[in-house]
Amino acid sequence: MDSTTSLRVSAHLKNLTLIRRFIEQGAAALGASPEAVDDLVLAVDEAVTNVIIHGYHSEPGTIDIELRREGDMLVILLGDQAPPFDPNTVPPPDISVPLERRPFGGLGVHLMRLSVDEFQYQAGLSGRNVLTLRKRLTARQDS
Amino acid sequence: MNIVIEHVQGATPVTVLRTEGDLDASNYQELIARVQALYRDGTRDLLLDLGGIPFISSAGIVALHAAALILRGERPPDPEAGWEAFHAIDRDLAAGIQPHIKLLNPQPRVERALEKTGLKQFFEIFTERETALASFR
Numbered sequence: 001m002d003s004t005t006s007l008r009v010s011a012h013l014k015n016l017t018l019i020r021r022f023i024e025q026g027a028a029a030l031g032a033s034p035e036a037v038d039d040l041v042l043a044v045d046e047a048v049t050n051v052i053i054h055g056y057h058s059e060p061g062t063i064d065i066e067l068r069r070e071g072d073m074l075v076i077l078l079g080d081q082a083p084p085f086d087p088n089t090v091p092p093p094d095i096s097v098p099l100e101r102r103p104f105g106g107l108g109v110h111l112m113r114l115s116v117d118e119f120q121y122q123a124g125l126s127g128r129n130v131l132t133l134r135k136r137l138t139a140r141q142d143s
Numbered sequence: 144m145n146i147v148i149e150h151v152q153g154a155t156p157v158t159v160l161r162t163e164g165d166l167d168a169s170n171y172q173e174l175i176a177r178v179q180a181l182y183r184d185g186t187r188d189l190l191l192d193l194g195g196i197p198f199i200s201s202a203g204i205v206a207l208h209a210a211a212l213i214l215r216g217e218r219p220p221d222p223e224a225g226w227e228a229f230h231a232i233d234r235d236l237a238a239g240i241q242p243h244i245k246l247l248n249p250q251p252r253v254e255r256a257l258e259k260t261g262l263k264q265f266f267e268i269f270t271e272r273e274t275a276l277a278s279f280r
Contacts, residue, residue: 013169020165020198038252045200049168107260108201114259 004068005029011052011061011080019048019065023076026067032074033138039115040074040135046108046115047078047087047131055082055129069137073117076133084123087112087131144170145195146177150186155279159247159272161192166203174203178210187243188279189214192272194248199256207246208262214243240267247275 007022009015023044027037048063055061064079090109112119118134145163150156158181162174181189191210196203245267249257257263269275 013167016167016169016200017165038255041198042200042252042256045167045198049200049202053168107204111201111256111259 004066006067007065009063009065011056011063011082013049013052013058016045016048019063020045022065023067027074030067030069030074031137032135036074036135036137040076040133043112043115043119043133043135044076044078046112047133050085050087050108051078051080051082051129051131054085055080057082072137074135074137076135078131078133080129081127082129084129086121086123087119088121144173146174148177148181151276153276153279155188157188157190157276157279158186159190159192159276161195163195165198166196166206167198167200168202171202171206174206175209175213178213182213182216187214189244190247190272190275190279191244192247193253194250196253197250199253201256201260204256204260204262207257207266211241211244211265215241241265243279245269245275245278247272 005022005026007019009018020041023041024037027040028034032040044065048065051063052058052061061080061082064077066077066079068075087109112133116133116135118132120132122130122132144166147161147163149159149161151159160177160181164170166174178189189210191207193199247269249268254263254268257266267278269278
């Protein structure tokens with residue numbers, strides 16, 4: 001049975017470094033390739049930053065992070081109690097079109113999308129939002 | 144994040160700004176503020192040494208673009224506006240590579256973030272400091 005590693009931190013930008021180190025060390029320990037680790041670190045940084053800025057609006061709160069392996073995939077769950085901020089509502093930016101049509105925050109979500117294989121957002125489950133990120137242990141060359 | 148400033152007096156005076164540490168949403172405004180101060184004090188050509196940045200997020204990308212706008216003498220985007228920083232990228236891309244701000248030694252993770260955001264084509268990137276300095280004219 002695969003083990004789960006977890007971290008609870010206050011929703012503050014000063015904790016981004018701690019969160020990145022947690023993901024970097026945890027993903028590597030679970031067998032992720034260096035490229036996959038880099039992608040996960042970036043994806044989680046962008047997701048957590050969005051929760052802090054667009055979810056909690058820099059008000060006090062907590063973020064729960066769980067990291068586990070399922071077969072050849074790494075699964076990361078990010079939980080918060082902020083007002084919902086669904087990354088699926090942010091359309092992917094197209095760098096070839098005028099950027100005025102892109103919403104605030106879209107670049108961070110864009111980087112998150114590019115960096116994982118799947119993500120799923122569930123809002124307001126018992127007052128808790130959960131973003132699930134999935135990433136193959138060995139990153140694709142084009143990821 | 145630690146920032147080191149060096150003024151190099153050559154045929155064209157160039158300011159070298161080296162940052163040490165991750166560049167993310169917690170500190171990107173600090174970099175913008177330092178570039179603003181340099182421009183206010185007379186810097187017109189800037190070499191950003193990224194060799195000491197192991198990680199950059201989208202917020203750091205905003206800072207690099209803001210720095211480019213500042214060196215063009217434009218008002219930098221409001222850091223709180225976030226996405227506003229990107230409204231000008233297409234204009235800048237149409238204008239080609241920027242001559243007054245260049246990048247030195249971005250680490251692989253940083254270079255990949257530049258590629259993913261389409262910003263890499265916006266900057267001239269060097270691996271040799273002397274070559275980079277000589278390229279300003």
